Amino acid sequence: MTQIQSGFEATNLVFSYDGKPILKDINLKIKPGEFVCLLGESGSGKTTLLNLLAGLTKPNEGHVYWNGKEIEKPSSERSVVFQDYTLFPWLTLLQNVSLAIKKTKKVKGSFAKHLAEEYLNLVGLSGSLHKYPFELSGGMRQRGAIARALSVGADALLLDEPFGALDPVNRASLQDLVLELCRGSKDRAITTLFVTHDIREAVYLGSRIIVLGSTPGRIIADIPLDFPVKKSRSEWFRNEKVQKTIVEIEEAYHKDILEKLGHTVQEGASI
């Protein structure tokens, strides 16, 4: 069955590991250019959902589409960035990114190198092209991973807690970089799914937030965001609307916990 909807679409998704239900009744559309942050407590199935959209896993029931075509396997159209740095340790930054370009775009080595340099410049790593991953800080390695993910021409970026291991300063700087790369350009809208445990990070980055409740994972809140333009970070976080949204999301978590303890919560109730 082919869907005409572009971007991501998941319909009636069910997923289990060894008979244990992990995701249930997931119906989700992510429009081209949307930046969706996925929150949910540990074990709620965030990585599993990301893997399904990446094509790394297949659903037991239901369908997952990218630009109207059923997702059967991973594709360079949808790049993934994990928390653990995934650069090849035996290659320099430049070689890591060039190799990805050569493999996916089938271009000559010299052109791949040129393109790789452009992407590494874009993420602020022009001074470290010939360094090996072990010579770089965690933040620099994640910049490299983002450059590599984008350099293959991906239209979708799937990021799984990419900044979870970074200190607050590096984390803030990487957040702004991702915002600029994914949401900054009108010419090339990158559809993004960003998994995080950090509500503030989700609110800062997302154009929409989805919260997964657990056992089994299902969508318990789907919140579109429309905030003022970000100038000063601290000022932005003091904004009343921003603060109200952070509280609303905390309440969604709380509601899920109440439900698990046996309290009645109306199905599909909005928060």
Ligand SMILES: Nc1ncnc2c1ncn2[C@@H]1O[C@H](COP(=O)(O)OP(=O)(O)OP(=O)(O)O)[C@@H](O)[C@H]1O
């Ligand atoms: N390969 C696997 N085999 C069996 N069970 C798995 C496998 N991968 C994940 N699980 C289980 O599936 C459930 C969901 O895992 P998943 O990693 O998707 O959750 P998560 O929300 O991303 O968690 P976290 O926030 O801790 O990363 C967990 O109970 C986990 O133990």
